[in-house]
Amino acid sequence: MTQLASRPAAAPGTSGPAPLRTAPMTPQTVLSRTVRYVLLSLISVVVLTPFAWMALSSLKRNNEVFTAPITWFPDEWQWHNYIDIWTKADMSTWLGNTIFLSVTVTALQVLTGSFAAYGFSRIRFPGRDALFLVYIGTIAVPWQAYMIPQFKLLSEVGLADTRLSIILLQAFSAFGVFLMKQFYDTVPEELSESARIDGLTEFGIYRRIMLPLSVPSISALAILTFTNTWNDYMGPLIYLRSPDLWTIQLGLKTFIGQYNADYAAIMTGSVLSVLPIAVVFALGQKYFVQGIASSGLKG
Amino acid sequence: MPNFLGFVLLTLGPVLALFYIAFTKWSAFGSPQFTGLENFERLIGDKIFWTSFGNTLYYSAIHIPVTFVVSLSLALLLNEKMRGRAFFRSAAFFPYFTSIVAVAQVWNMLFSPEFGPVNQLLRFIGLENTPDWVASSTWAMPAVIIVGIWRDAGYFMLLFLAGLQSINPELHEAAKMDGANWLERIFNVTIPGLRPTMFFVTVMLTINSFKVLDLILVMTGGGPGNSTLVLSQYIYRMGFERNDFGYASTISVVLFALCMVVTIIQFAYNRRAEK
Numbered sequence: 001m002t003q004l005a006s007r008p009a010a011a012p013g014t015s016g017p018a019p020l021r022t023a024p025m026t027p028q029t030v031l032s033r034t035v036r037y038v039l040l041s042l043i044s045v046v047v048l049t050p051f052a053w054m055a056l057s058s059l060k061r062n063n064e065v066f067t068a069p070i071t072w073f074p075d076e077w078q079w080h081n082y083i084d085i086w087t088k089a090d091m092s093t094w095l096g097n098t099i100f101l102s103v104t105v106t107a108l109q110v111l112t113g114s115f116a117a118y119g120f121s122r123i124r125f126p127g128r129d130a131l132f133l134v135y136i137g138t139i140a141v142p143w144q145a146y147m148i149p150q151f152k153l154l155s156e157v158g159l160a161d162t163r164l165s166i167i168l169l170q171a172f173s174a175f176g177v178f179l180m181k182q183f184y185d186t187v188p189e190e191l192s193e194s195a196r197i198d199g200l201t202e203f204g205i206y207r208r209i210m211l212p213l214s215v216p217s218i219s220a221l222a223i224l225t226f227t228n229t230w231n232d233y234m235g236p237l238i239y240l241r242s243p244d245l246w247t248i249q250l251g252l253k254t255f256i257g258q259y260n261a262d263y264a265a266i267m268t269g270s271v272l273s274v275l276p277i278a279v280v281f282a283l284g285q286k287y288f289v290q291g292i293a294s295s296g297l298k299g
Numbered sequence: 300m301p302n303f304l305g306f307v308l309l310t311l312g313p314v315l316a317l318f319y320i321a322f323t324k325w326s327a328f329g330s331p332q333f334t335g336l337e338n339f340e341r342l343i344g345d346k347i348f349w350t351s352f353g354n355t356l357y358y359s360a361i362h363i364p365v366t367f368v369v370s371l372s373l374a375l376l377l378n379e380k381m382r383g384r385a386f387f388r389s390a391a392f393f394p395y396f397t398s399i400v401a402v403a404q405v406w407n408m409l410f411s412p413e414f415g416p417v418n419q420l421l422r423f424i425g426l427e428n429t430p431d432w433v434a435s436s437t438w439a440m441p442a443v444i445i446v447g448i449w450r451d452a453g454y455f456m457l458l459f460l461a462g463l464q465s466i467n468p469e470l471h472e473a474a475k476m477d478g479a480n481w482l483e484r485i486f487n488v489t490i491p492g493l494r495p496t497m498f499f500v501t502v503m504l505t506i507n508s509f510k511v512l513d514l515i516l517v518m519t520g521g522g523p524g525n526s527t528l529v530l531s532q533y534i535y536r537m538g539f540e541r542n543d544f545g546y547a548s549t550i551s552v553v554l555f556a557l558c559m560v561v562t563i564i565q566f567a568y569n570r571r572a573e574k
Contacts, residue, residue: 032481036376040383043373044390047449051393053416054405066414116303138310140502140562142510144531145555148538148547149313149320172305231398233513238539249400253517256404263408270401281396285389288396289457 054274058082058267065263081268088265091272093244094251101163101247102229105170109225110218113176118206120177121184122192132181135174143234151238165239166247170229176221183217184210220287227277248273314555321552325545338549348550350525351533354440355557358529359508361444362451366504369452371497374459375485388460392453399450403517406446407433436526439519443527447514451507455500462496463489498569505565506558530554 052072057065058081060074085091119125120132150169151160159165192205200208211218236250246254252269259265281288321338323331342348377388394402409417410432418429430438466489474484490497512531515521521528521536528536531554538547 033381036381037383040376040387044387047390047394047453050402050405050409050449051397053409054401057408065408066411070416070419112305134311135306138306138314140506140558141314141555142506142531142558144510144512144534145551145558146310146313146317148534148544148551149316150309151538152320152544153308153313153316168305168309172309174306174310177306227396231396233399233517237516249398252398252400252404256400266404267408270398270404273398273401277396277398278393281389281393285385288392289388289460 051274054267054270057264058271060264062262062264065267078264081264082272085265085268085272088259088262089255089269090243090246090251091248091269094246094248095272097163097245098230098247098249101166101170102226104167105229106222106226108167108171109173109176110222112172113221114180114211114214114218115206117177117180117184118210120181122189123202135177139174139178147234147238154239160239161241161245162239163245166229166232166235169235169239170225170232176225179221179224180214180217183214187213216287216290219284220290223280223284223287226280230277317548317551317555320545320548323545323548325548326542331545334545338546341546342549342553347525347528348533351528351530351550352553354525354527355509355511355529355531357440358444358447358511359505361441362447362508362511363501363504365444366448366451366455367497367500369448370455370500371459371493373452373456374463375489377456378460378463388456390453391456394450395454399513400517402450403446403514406442407518410442433519434523436523439523439527443515443518446518447508447511450514451504455504458500458503459493459496462493462499465496466492494573498565502562502565505561509554509558509561530557 056072056074059077059079061076061078064071064074120128120135154160154165154168159168187210191209195205195209231249232247233249233253236245236247237253240246240250252273255269256266320331322333322335324334324337325331373391377384377391409415412418412429412431412434415432417432421429430441432438432442470488470492471484474488479487510531511529512535515527515529515532516535519527521532530550534547534550534554537543537550541547
């Protein structure tokens with residue numbers, strides 16, 4: 001994506017005919033380019049239509065949502081849907097819980113993940129490689145296969161139906177360790193070697209050299225973890241029974257069950273659950289790409 | 300190392316415990332009692348288990364190849380420099396990062412039999428007997444699969460794009476010099492160079508399909524009837540709705556074994572093909 005931004009020929013935002021390029025365009029390239037754009041535009045429409053429908057329906061009167069033929073835009077924009085929902089549903093509790101959990105989990109994951117990854121990457125200890133393999137191996141084991149014993153364990157120690165259960169569940173994933181280790185492995189050993197000679201402690205090397213270098217990777221990990229925790233449905237579903245602990249996903253699902261004919265309100269709630277992630281996504285898009293590209297793993 | 304402790308306690312421990320609990324009888328009250336192979340005998344005679352097993356394979360048999368082809372095609376289309384590339388890429392992987400509850404709800408409405416936009420579109424292009432989608436036991440699974448592909452394709456596209464970056468551009472230039480057209484270059488340069496990524500994507504996509512749970516739970520809840528009940532959901536149902544933890548763990552072992560066996564086969568096949 002950086003290549004695109006640094007390309008001088010494609011000035012963003014220019015409309016009208018494409019600027020003439022130095023290389024002559026054969027009819028074939030024109031055709032293939034047109035086909036490509038048509039195809040991609042079609043795909044984008046298919047992919048994005050559900051979101052457009054969601055946003056537009058959230059601003060309609062309830063009986064306007066399903067009509068034949070389809071009407072895309074509301075007769076009158078029902079902005080008050082976005083005010084009513086706060087009294088219909090316990091949105092503020094759900095959002096509060098979700099924000100608390102996402103922020104805490106992200107902070108912990110970044111802290112412990114990068115620390116453990118540093119250990120795997122830089123500190124030699126017996127059985128290190130075997131241990132790392134076990135870490136990676138468990139990424140291939142679906143969580144669904146061990147959610148039962150995990151739940152029994154956490155309820156045995158009295159953590160079921162607490163916020164702490166979700167934090168523990170999400171904060172120590174092997175994923176973060178893997179992503180950060182991939183990065184630390186690319187930093188040349190000589191860098192820490194010379195710092196060691198200059199008298200820096202192992203922790204000093206980590207804090208003064210590795211941490212500043214790893215800002216992009218840490219951002220990627222933070223954004224992915226935040227999104228993951230925000231969107232997690234299964235964890236809260238299993239662990240959080242009391243309504244005052246519910247997250248937005250769980251709350252929204254219950255709300256859908258209660259108001260199953262109130263389509264507009266359901267869509268309003270859905271928009272509110274997607275909106276924060278859409279903002280994070282827009283701001284940190286390149287970190288998403290980087291995080292996934294360098295680890296290839298999520299969820 | 301707190302991460303290590305957390306990992307051992309919350310992941311490794313439960314995985315190992317699974318293999319003991321699977322051989323026990325453990326209900327909501329009391330402690331597990333070892334019952335040997337009893338759970339596995341029950342499993343073999345359990346019709347609903349086989350339904351969920353079959354449905355998991357049904358979902359995977361379509362979801363894996365179609366998502367693979369769609370995401371690879373998207374990556375190939377979006378690898379070359381072009382205007383609006385960043386926009387198209389973001390559009391493609393946005394669904395993966397949005398709340399599954401909201402997304403499933405929107406699709407359920409879009410798929411609504413009578414006034415749903417999907418069926419209105421189908422009628423518009425001349426189809427008379429439009430399917431009832433999630434309200435019909437025949438069409439619920441295809442509906443879930445469509446949403447699954449829609450959601451996952453962009454994510455796997457990113458993996459392919461990362462793989463495409465590692466192919467030496469000089470190879471392409473050389474092939475161009477030799478007069479190879481776009482399609483020929485795809486088949487003779489890109490695809491061979493993408494082999495490791497393709498392998499990785501296949502492994503991830505397979506596990507991803509075998510373990511599918513939240514999408515089904517929020518979209519259909521396994522219904523109508525048991526027509527979209529999958530293995531993970533059967534685990535959930537037995538464990539958390541019926542509190543039959545022993546038997547739920549037995550089903551978990553099946554899911555675990557399914558993922559492991561297929562992954563090992565894929566690794567073995569990949570190694571042989573590399574030689």
